Amino acid sequence: MRCQRCGEREAVVRVKLPQDQEGTEQILCSVCVKELAKAYQETACPSCGMTRQQLLHLRKVGCATCYSFFKEEVDGMIRQFQHGHTKHYGSRPEEESVEKRLVQQLSRLREQLNRKILSEDYEEAEIIKQQIVNVEEDLRHV
Known part of the structure; x- marks a missing residue:
């Protein structure tokens, strides 16, 4: 044939x-x-010019367009890295995550406190100030 x-x-x-x-x-x-x-x-991304071969070799995309242009390849890489899943299921050490979460919460509360003081909402500011004290206390025990 x-x-x-x-x-x-x-x-x-x-x-x-x-x-x-x-x-x-x-x-x-x-x-x-x-x-x-x-x-x-040798098929290339229309935005950045990265070829399919480069993508598969580097295991990284060149730009945001690559995600849609090379969708099958990117999904395959994600599945390989995430044990068959297409979404990220990461993990954090428990000791670090509690402390990090409290520090982030403390930062957010301080920003809220500053906004309430600037808007002269002193009653809400007092409530937020007490929350800051509680989080700082929790942070000392971690």
Whole structure:
């Protein structure tokens, strides 16, 4: 059987091309398969110019457009890094997370206190000040 792409050489492999929306297969010769594989690897992001081959080698995207342009590859990398999941399921050490959470809460409360004082809402400011004292006390015990 002849290659369906060039029609010159003997076909040796059946290929389903990624850009085919209908999922049709083509029977191709080895030369055409190599040409298509090279063209596929050299496909570049329209914004930053990063190629598919660079993305797969570096395991990093070049710009925000790469996420949508190379969606299948990026999803595959995320699944590989996250043990089959496409969302990040990270973890933090327990000792660090409690202290960090309290420090962040303290920072937010101090910002709220400053806003209440500037708006002359002293009753709310007093409530926030008491919350700051409680968080500082909790922070001393961690």
